[in-house]
Amino acid sequence: MDFLLLNILNGLSWGMLLFLIAVGLTTVFGVLGVLNFAHGSLFMLGAYLCMQVMQYFDSFWLGLLLGPLCAVIIGVLVEKYLLKRVYNRDVSFQLLLTFAILLILDDGVRMIWGSGYHVVDPPELLAGIMTIAGQDYPVYRLFLIVIGPVIGGILWSFFHFTKWGKIIRAASFDNIMAEGVGINVPLIYTLVFALGTWLAALGGALAAPQQSLVPSMGEKIIIESFIVVVIGGMGSFPGAFVGALLLGLLGSFGTMFAGQLQMAIPYLLLAAVLLIKPNGLFKKGV
Amino acid sequence: MIVLKIKYHTLILTGILVTLLFLSPLVIPVYWVILLSEILIMGLMAVSFNLLLGYAGLLSFGQGAFFGLGAYTAALMLQAGYENLFLIFLAGILVAMLAALIVGFFSVRLDEIFFAMITLAFGMMFFSIAHNWRDVTGGSDGLPVFNLPNLQLFGLDLTFYSPISMYYLIFTTVLIALFLLWLVVHSPFGLILKATRENKQRVSFVGGNVRKLRIVAFTISGAFTGLAGVLFCLFNNMATPEFMHWSFSTKPIIMAIIGGTGSFFGPLFGAGIFFVLEQIIIRYTENWMFFLGIILVPVVLFFPQGVFGTLQNRFFKQRSK
Numbered sequence: 001m002d003f004l005l006l007n008i009l010n011g012l013s014w015g016m017l018l019f020l021i022a023v024g025l026t027t028v029f030g031v032l033g034v035l036n037f038a039h040g041s042l043f044m045l046g047a048y049l050c051m052q053v054m055q056y057f058d059s060f061w062l063g064l065l066l067g068p069l070c071a072v073i074i075g076v077l078v079e080k081y082l083l084k085r086v087y088n089r090d091v092s093f094q095l096l097l098t099f100a101i102l103l104i105l106d107d108g109v110r111m112i113w114g115s116g117y118h119v120v121d122p123p124e125l126l127a128g129i130m131t132i133a134g135q136d137y138p139v140y141r142l143f144l145i146v147i148g149p150v151i152g153g154i155l156w157s158f159f160h161f162t163k164w165g166k167i168i169r170a171a172s173f174d175n176i177m178a179e180g181v182g183i184n185v186p187l188i189y190t191l192v193f194a195l196g197t198w199l200a201a202l203g204g205a206l207a208a209p210q211q212s213l214v215p216s217m218g219e220k221i222i223i224e225s226f227i228v229v230v231i232g233g234m235g236s237f238p239g240a241f242v243g244a245l246l247l248g249l250l251g252s253f254g255t256m257f258a259g260q261l262q263m264a265i266p267y268l269l270l271a272a273v274l275l276i277k278p279n280g281l282f283k284k285g286v
Numbered sequence: 287m288i289v290l291k292i293k294y295h296t297l298i299l300t301g302i303l304v305t306l307l308f309l310s311p312l313v314i315p316v317y318w319v320i321l322l323s324e325i326l327i328m329g330l331m332a333v334s335f336n337l338l339l340g341y342a343g344l345l346s347f348g349q350g351a352f353f354g355l356g357a358y359t360a361a362l363m364l365q366a367g368y369e370n371l372f373l374i375f376l377a378g379i380l381v382a383m384l385a386a387l388i389v390g391f392f393s394v395r396l397d398e399i400f401f402a403m404i405t406l407a408f409g410m411m412f413f414s415i416a417h418n419w420r421d422v423t424g425g426s427d428g429l430p431v432f433n434l435p436n437l438q439l440f441g442l443d444l445t446f447y448s449p450i451s452m453y454y455l456i457f458t459t460v461l462i463a464l465f466l467l468w469l470v471v472h473s474p475f476g477l478i479l480k481a482t483r484e485n486k487q488r489v490s491f492v493g494g495n496v497r498k499l500r501i502v503a504f505t506i507s508g509a510f511t512g513l514a515g516v517l518f519c520l521f522n523n524m525a526t527p528e529f530m531h532w533s534f535s536t537k538p539i540i541m542a543i544i545g546g547t548g549s550f551f552g553p554l555f556g557a558g559i560f561f562v563l564e565q566i567i568i569r570y571t572e573n574w575m576f577f578l579g580i581i582l583v584p585v586v587l588f589f590p591q592g593v594f595g596t597l598q599n600r601f602f603k604q605r606s607k
Binding site for chain 2: 035089
């Protein structure tokens with residue numbers, strides 16, 4: 001029973017992190033139509049920038065605030081000078097361009113911070129262990145479980161209740177029509193990419209105290225986020241939430257019922273969804 | 287009977303290239319012969335991949351699986367003591383072909399990014415098996431190959447322990463494979479395949495079975511990729527799960543796009559450019575990936591037809607494809 005609870009909590013905390021990454025990826029895809037291979041690298045960059053800010057100011061919270069903002073600057077530059085040129089090109093060029101950005105970011109981080117492990121301590125408020133139903137559990141992971149739905153809720157409200165949110169949704173439904181009614185679509189594209197970058201980097205900064213920092217940490221999460229986004233339906237917000245939870249829980253329970261084949265489960269799921277419901281489990285709609 | 291229309295300069299250039307590749311081990315140092323072997327193997331993989339991207343418009347992210355299947359088949363057979371190289375080549379090709387047929391059967395109904403994702407998923411399933419089935423595949427350590435069998439051909443007894451003789455084995459095999467692929471591309475089948483890339487609906491309207499055409503293309507591509515895998519296993523004395531990982535599958539994509547997806551030989555040149563650049567850059571820095579990224583960005587942005595495709599257009603003023 002305790003084992004069950006532990007697995008659920010582990011699955012949820014990883015799932016929530018995955019949700020933050022996937023929701024950025026799916027929003028960028030929904031609006032810009034580009035599946036961003038470098039999204040995982042922006043996640044990794046967020047973790048490193050958070051660590052760097054922490055070294056200057058000795059505050060995790062400041063790192064959480066400033067780290068992702070620094071990443072956003074890079075994201076805006078990438079969109080304005082690189083991505084903008086391939087929106088009308090074949091999907092292979094889009095993927096290869098974002099893959100090139102992945103290579104540059106991953107190896108760039110390796111050049112700056114080295115390829116060794118880095119560790120970030122959780123803030124004092126969230127350090128330590130809590131007892132739930134007789135089970136010791138790190139407080140920081142519980143914090144992740146809570147913060148995921150909070151950020152998700154804020155984003156959802158933003159998309160549904162604010163003017164800018166509605167404009168973004170309009171641009172994702174039909175960008176030509178949106179341009180026709182006077183919306184500055186190129187600006188929306190830049191803003192959406194900045195938002196996606198911020199979410200990825202925020203996820204990275206949040207993940208920093210929970211896992212060790214290595215330049216390749218983005219490569220694992222990008223493939224899992226691809227799977228989440230495809231399972232949930234490309235561009236679907238609730239889809240990303242359900243998909244992320246599903247993958248998180250499968251990750252923690254997989255070893256129990258699949259043993260050695262646990263690694264293959266997400267891919268089996270991805271192939272199955274693509275074959276049965278190619279548009280994902282949830283219909284499109286940011 | 288298929289009438290092949292071969293342009294003069296293509297024939298002359300190909301002849302010069304083949305002669306150069308044939309004679310080069312006599313002139314260049316052994317280190318570069320080894321590099322050239324790798325270029326030819328990866329070039330074959332890239333050209334086979336481009337049958338999908340350049341001709342059928344399908345972006346496969348799982349080519350590594352077929353490469354790995356070829357390599358593992360060869361490694362397992364060599365470990366089991368099989369001596370006949372032809373048999374090993376044949377088995378490697380057949381295993382990869384069968385896997386490609388199954389993967390293709392499920393995948394080709396999807397397009398664009400969805401096709402990329404499902405081939406990635408299938409590729410990573412094979413990777414998971416290779417990585418976790420330790421008893422058969424050796425897990426993450428891979429399968430080493432200790433002895434290379436001789437080849438009895440026309441009364442000759444050929445051994446492949448020296449890099450030079452290994453080069454000639456690879457050169458001959460790749461040459462034959464490329465010729466076969468060239469025939470495929472220039473056959474009526476290749477022509478219809480190009481038509482499916484341009485307009486899927488129209489091909490169906492005039493009675494073409496797009497799904498079947500794509501499955502056949504995927505299977506052919508998988509078979510030749512498997513052959514490249516067998517060669518790489520012999521060349522490298524090793525089959526490892528990394529071959530099947532998605533990051534390995536990006537290599538033929540990079541090579542094809544650097545060289546140009548619009549011409550048959552583009553990806554082969556892409557492979558050459560890739561490895562030569564790598565050799566030059568790692569002399570100065572260990573961050574080769576960083577510079578590869580820096581090089582890829584302008585290639586993607588400004589050379590939509592790749593380096594080879596652009597040069598071809600510049601000098602021969604012919605429309606590619």
